[in-house]
Amino acid sequence: MLQTSARLLKLLSLLEMRRDWSGDELAGRLDVTTRTVRRDVDKLRELGYPVHAMTGTAGGYRLGAGASMPPLLLDDDEAVAVAVGLGTAVSAGVSGMEETSVRALAKLEQILPPKLRTRVSGFRSHTVPVHIEGETVDPGTLTLLANACRDHDRLRFDYVSHDGTSTYRITEPHRLARAGRRWYLLAWDVDKQDWRLFRVDRIEPVTPTGPRFKPRDLPDDDMSAYIGRKVALGAYQIPFKVLMHLPAEKLRQRVPERWGTVTPVDENSCVLESRADNLEGTAAYLSTYGVEFEVLEPQELKDQLTAMAGRLLKAAGRPAA
Amino acid sequence: MLQTSARLLKLLSLLEMRRDWSGDELAGRLDVTTRTVRRDVDKLRELGYPVHAMTGTAGGYRLGAGASMPPLLLDDDEAVAVAVGLGTAVSAGVSGMEETSVRALAKLEQILPPKLRTRVSGFRSHTVPVHIEGETVDPGTLTLLANACRDHDRLRFDYVSHDGTSTYRITEPHRLARAGRRWYLLAWDVDKQDWRLFRVDRIEPVTPTGPRFKPRDLPDDDMSAYIGRKVALGAYQIPFKVLMHLPAEKLRQRVPERWGTVTPVDENSCVLESRADNLEGTAAYLSTYGVEFEVLEPQELKDQLTAMAGRLLKAAGRPAA
DNA sequence: TGGTTCAGGACAGCTTTCGTCCGCAAGGCC
């Protein structure tokens, strides 16, 4: 019964689109009698989607919030909006949900019609990049990697190593993970016959992806610990401590969880402690709070701020201090 | 045939979840024979969702990208990620899609299960707010307003007017629009018996929404022109012009479309022209590019930068210039 | 009270579904 299923889907999409529909309206849209509409509504309810109904002159059907997510029926524009929104969240680094966001994005990108895909990439190139912390990751690359991991597709890419040289890699990707502000790909390097951890912002993928491979046992049971160790070896993070003239609660609202710790000092000020891999970006970031603050440590951050102040004074057409 | 529809949906969700599935696997998951799976796959194809199939040992079914969007079947985590992502995009002001994003978000929020809704609001409070340009709009308020417009629900709210006084309003909301970096609600003020344009960041909604009303004719055919005129009366935007020491193409990638115009000067520099309603925010924004620049006008922006430089020097523990 | 709207039982006629069984075609591997 193709008609029935299709109609059910259409009914659901109508209900998602607007809040109140009368039985007659729905019957007209679906080209069936109201009796069938009632039966279809019952079916949706049996499927677990709570369709509320009100009798009387102001009555009608309304889709409510149930126990589980009903299928989302998006029109083209909305699908683009969702893709762009997820991409923004991923590259802006909304804390605590990176992997899930990437997974959802990967799911969406796989089924996104080509014409919408071009619209998405068009939007992305005009999106405000969060350039405060330096490198941003391309959500397109991220979803490609996520899909390759999920589907066990071999992956080839050019990798720019630390010293700037570029090498060609053939890998079996296994995990995508985030540590601090960076994304990493854990993959088996086919040529080197060993596990490698790649920084995603240095990967330039070569499409299309290769043949499927059989997943290997991961080098450690606790992946986050493993990656944490590997990353720590790089030891790129510099701790800093700043006194902010802002009540602790207010700052907490503006500092992402896990990014740093906020300790109240008195009613109107607090100390922010965190780590940075890029002091220039940190300096710029701190300045955007628009409040008075004092760097407690390290000296390098103070130097960075002094340099930045010099740039600003120059921009304002005055001699640097 | 409830079973058939439900199974079709489940099949779709399986296909969205992973890329390759063999007929046997699917049959197992769905508790039917492979023959039925084949028939179901056919049904999906008839519905317009392209399911590709490969024969042979590495064969299987795969959902491809078709002409239209299939229903998105999200698990709980993914639904939260999408909601948070859309919220981020909305409050970050991803250009050119504001209304669509809000619509999609409104749609999602209406059907989001309560337990997921609390997770979303939890995440939002820990999200990096884009505090560069001053006021941000609460996505929750925005979706509430969008839904009220869509459903023609009367809306009551406290409104903080320009001079800081708060008034209670009963309105019939008609349109939600964005101009520049701000959101506006066009609504009929029931007490005043006239159209009013409210700034969303000054609205404090009173829930629940009121009874439904019958939409009125809008005060103008061209809404964007109308709102543009209304907003222009406020005349809050200050034009500025900055010489950036950065190639025009590079800057274009980082400046959102419509936000401002970029004019190349030579190979390594260009002029950025735009408007701001908040010079302090603009100063902070410009400083985050991490490149040398010079303010051409206005003088106020130069003053702002000087003041900011002073703050930075103080933060670095040196006397202000 | 009358009008409007959803609710759902009963019935008849028609369509669809699904498992079983079958031969066929296409891709990968030895």
Next chain:
DNA sequence: GGCCTTGCGGACGAAAGCTGTCCTGAACCA
């Protein structure tokens, strides 16, 4: 090329589901 695996789809019959047309109730609103 032979062989295995995997998808493809026709035929068939029993069972189940779907839909429109009745109809009676019940809730809500003015």
